[in-house]
Amino acid sequence: MRPTIKDVAKLSGVSISTVSRVMNTPDIVSEEKRKRVEEAIRELGYSPNALARGLISKQTHTVGVLIPDISNNYASELVKGLEDAGHQTGISLIICNTDRDPERMVHYLEILKQKQVDGIVFTSEYFSEEYARIAAKHRVPLVLAATHTTAAELPTVKINDEEAGFDAVQYLVKKGHREIGMISGPKDDLVAGLPRYLGYERACRELLGQTDLEERVDYGDFRYEGGYTAMQRLYHRQPDLTAVFCASDEMALGAITFLHERGLRVPDDISILGFDNTKIAKISLPKLTTVAQPIYQIGREAMKKLNRLTAGEELIELTTYLRHRIIERDSVKSI
Amino acid sequence: MRPTIKDVAKLSGVSISTVSRVMNTPDIVSEEKRKRVEEAIRELGYSPNALARGLISKQTHTVGVLIPDISNNYASELVKGLEDAGHQTGISLIICNTDRDPERMVHYLEILKQKQVDGIVFTSEYFSEEYARIAAKHRVPLVLAATHTTAAELPTVKINDEEAGFDAVQYLVKKGHREIGMISGPKDDLVAGLPRYLGYERACRELLGQTDLEERVDYGDFRYEGGYTAMQRLYHRQPDLTAVFCASDEMALGAITFLHERGLRVPDDISILGFDNTKIAKISLPKLTTVAQPIYQIGREAMKKLNRLTAGEELIELTTYLRHRIIERDSVKSI
DNA sequence: GTGAAAGCGCTAACAA
DNA sequence: TTGTTAGCGCTTTCAC
Numbered sequence: 001m002r003p004t005i006k007d008v009a010k011l012s013g014v015s016i017s018t019v020s021r022v023m024n025t026p027d028i029v030s031e032e033k034r035k036r037v038e039e040a041i042r043e044l045g046y047s048p049n050a051l052a053r054g055l056i057s058k059q060t061h062t063v064g065v066l067i068p069d070i071s072n073n074y075a076s077e078l079v080k081g082l083e084d085a086g087h088q089t090g091i092s093l094i095i096c097n098t099d100r101d102p103e104r105m106v107h108y109l110e111i112l113k114q115k116q117v118d119g120i121v122f123t124s125e126y127f128s129e130e131y132a133r134i135a136a137k138h139r140v141p142l143v144l145a146a147t148h149t150t151a152a153e154l155p156t157v158k159i160n161d162e163e164a165g166f167d168a169v170q171y172l173v174k175k176g177h178r179e180i181g182m183i184s185g186p187k188d189d190l191v192a193g194l195p196r197y198l199g200y201e202r203a204c205r206e207l208l209g210q211t212d213l214e215e216r217v218d219y220g221d222f223r224y225e226g227g228y229t230a231m232q233r234l235y236h237r238q239p240d241l242t243a244v245f246c247a248s249d250e251m252a253l254g255a256i257t258f259l260h261e262r263g264l265r266v267p268d269d270i271s272i273l274g275f276d277n278t279k280i281a282k283i284s285l286p287k288l289t290t291v292a293q294p295i296y297q298i299g300r301e302a303m304k305k306l307n308r309l310t311a312g313e314e315l316i317e318l319t320t321y322l323r324h325r326i327i328e329r330d331s332v333k334s335i
Numbered sequence: 336m337r338p339t340i341k342d343v344a345k346l347s348g349v350s351i352s353t354v355s356r357v358m359n360t361p362d363i364v365s366e367e368k369r370k371r372v373e374e375a376i377r378e379l380g381y382s383p384n385a386l387a388r389g390l391i392s393k394q395t396h397t398v399g400v401l402i403p404d405i406s407n408n409y410a411s412e413l414v415k416g417l418e419d420a421g422h423q424t425g426i427s428l429i430i431c432n433t434d435r436d437p438e439r440m441v442h443y444l445e446i447l448k449q450k451q452v453d454g455i456v457f458t459s460e461y462f463s464e465e466y467a468r469i470a471a472k473h474r475v476p477l478v479l480a481a482t483h484t485t486a487a488e489l490p491t492v493k494i495n496d497e498e499a500g501f502d503a504v505q506y507l508v509k510k511g512h513r514e515i516g517m518i519s520g521p522k523d524d525l526v527a528g529l530p531r532y533l534g535y536e537r538a539c540r541e542l543l544g545q546t547d548l549e550e551r552v553d554y555g556d557f558r559y560e561g562g563y564t565a566m567q568r569l570y571h572r573q574p575d576l577t578a579v580f581c582a583s584d585e586m587a588l589g590a591i592t593f594l595h596e597r598g599l600r601v602p603d604d605i606s607i608l609g610f611d612n613t614k615i616a617k618i619s620l621p622k623l624t625t626v627a628q629p630i631y632q633i634g635r636e637a638m639k640k641l642n643r644l645t646a647g648e649e650l651i652e653l654t655t656y657l658r659h660r661i662i663e664r665d666s667v668k669s670i
Numbered sequence: 671g672t673g674a675a676a677g678c679g680c681t682a683a684c685a686a
Numbered sequence: 687t688t689g690t691t692a693g694c695g696c697t698t699t700c701a702c
Binding site for chain 1: 671672674675677678679680
């Protein structure tokens with residue numbers, strides 16, 4: 001059996017209250033007893049039982065993280081940001097990989113409730129009405145990271161995807177491009193799909209006076225293969241595009257592979273702009289020019305926001321927008 | 336306040352023991368009371384407090400995962416395997432990103448002890464004497480995943496890196512290569528550095544009768560930049576190599592980039608063999624031929640092993656070796 | 671400054 | 687089958 005507070009009390013010849021005081025408010029304990037207790041703690045290798053503590057204090061210093069797919073580059077960088085910020089404030093993370101499965105999601109919410117987490121960070125996936133309903137019942141502080149929702153008024157940390165889409169096109173326009181296509185995420189993806197597309201559309205309209213964009217846009221699922229086939233379709237319809245804005249780095253690489261196989265060179269024959277600035281953007285050939293999300297920072301800020309929430313502080317702003325920026329590498333050229 | 340077992344008892348007009356029984360051993364409760372209790376639970380939205388349960392049962396259904404860098408591709412895939420297996424058996428994961436910082440590591444071990452985790456999975460990094468000493472004091476079940484140690488007799492799940500190194504060279508030999516270089520990890524890396532190098536060395540000796548290999552080997556830190564500069568040095572010393580075996584996919588990509596910049600084409604002018612089969616291997620240009628570690632499976636098996644351990648079962652084998660295999664893509668050609 | 675005692679929410683004897 | 691009670695390890699009054 002592991003030593004308990006009783007064992008420490010016995011060994012040092014004081015009451016358990018005094019031991020407790022040494023751990024929580026050492027200043028109010030006489031120096032002599034404090035030393036004796038500290039010595040006993042060391043000797044026994046005692047550590048307090050966080051379950052017992054949590055049972056009383058109603059705090060577990062643990063938060064749940066709901067994430068669609070931890071193995072994905074982008075998600076794991078976000079988790080790292082959460083973890084680093086958590087570590088600094090003494091918060092542990094319980095990772096829940098939902099696989100985008102609502103049932104699994106609901107199950108995790110129940111587990112987290114039972115484990116008495118101090119809060120929950122929900123990431124990446126659109127926060128549906130169903131989730132909002134369940135979460136409301138649980139009355140646990142909740143922060144959205146790198147996603148958003150219209151189903152409730154929830155604290156959120158993210159970039160402004162519509163603006164990012166706009167800026168991406170603006171960048172290409174500045175580089176002299178006028179025939180700009182897009183490989184978008186699904187339009188029913190309210191997080192990284194539709195908003196980026198809308199930004200693209202607005203930029204084409206406001207900057208180039210172009211309106212009928214449908215033929216210049218194709219769709220993928222943010223993955224490599226999706227980018228490949230989208231580029232294939234797009235190229236057959238619109239062989240004269242000089243640049244394509246892709247809603248993810250992976251799709252950008254898929255597009256590049258297709259073009260490469262067709263004998264077209266990036267960026268000499270056609271420019272490709274990615275999105276996310278994942279690790280692969282730095283190590284691909286050519287290196288990807290891309291719209292960077294400060295994803296690690298989003299993680300950090302989300303955790304800080306959650307901390308404020310659990311501390312009962314007033315939030316300065318409900319939604320925090322972090323700045324995206326364009327990282328210039330080798331996949332876009334001036335024309 | 337959240338409803339407790341008392342509230343349920345009161346509402347359904349039974350004792351708290353009966354409520355407890357409904358949750359744990361429903362069969363021994365009369366149908367009538369069971370129904371009443373279940374109804375009350377639903378009405379109140381009651382869930383049991385896992386802290387209180389854990390305090391008595393001495394089980395938290397939570398395990399700690401110590402990981403050097405969660406944002407890394409390889410690590411997050413491993414975590415996914417752990418998480419999936421954990422989810423199936425009702426185990427939650429507390430993720431601890433150690434940043435390879437011994438202090439942080441020691442701190443996490445203390446936290447996990449306090450939180451009364453049922454076990455710990457230690458991943459990727461070599462398990463040092465110091466860690467072994469601390470862990471031994473904590474008396475918590477511990478499994479190593481994708482790493483090993485000579486500091487203690489610990490349950491382990493991994494591939495056989497020496498054999499994998501051997502097989503990599505053997506594969507290249509079968510493809511007709513005789514002038515084979517290597518970009519190895521650091522030799523003092525006892526996990527993914529030295530063993531793979533030793534496999535390479537043995538294969539060169541046994542298969543090709545070559546012994547003086549020093550000039551043909553260079554070293555990197557498993558990262559892209561490390562692969563780039565290692566290839567640079569290697570190429571200047573040994574321009575006649577027909578194939579280079581890299582101890583990680585990232586280093587392989589770094590090497591390819593260097594060669595590309597020198598005007599050499601992979602695989603036409605020189606073949607490159609990677610290691611890990613990370614996501615980037617599938618989406619690089621050319622697609623990487625690589626030694627695949629079943630990293631997701633390693634995660635799953637490690638969690639299963641830990642479950643057996645905490646259940647007090649006898650382990651069939653201390654170290655479980657999972658099979659590596661070579662994934663043929665486009666970066667190696669026959670000569 | 672210190673100790674005794676109550677109690678956090680639950681499970682597990684023990685009686686009935 | 688059910689209820690009463692002790693107690694898991696700790697914090698926090700409340701006296702002294």
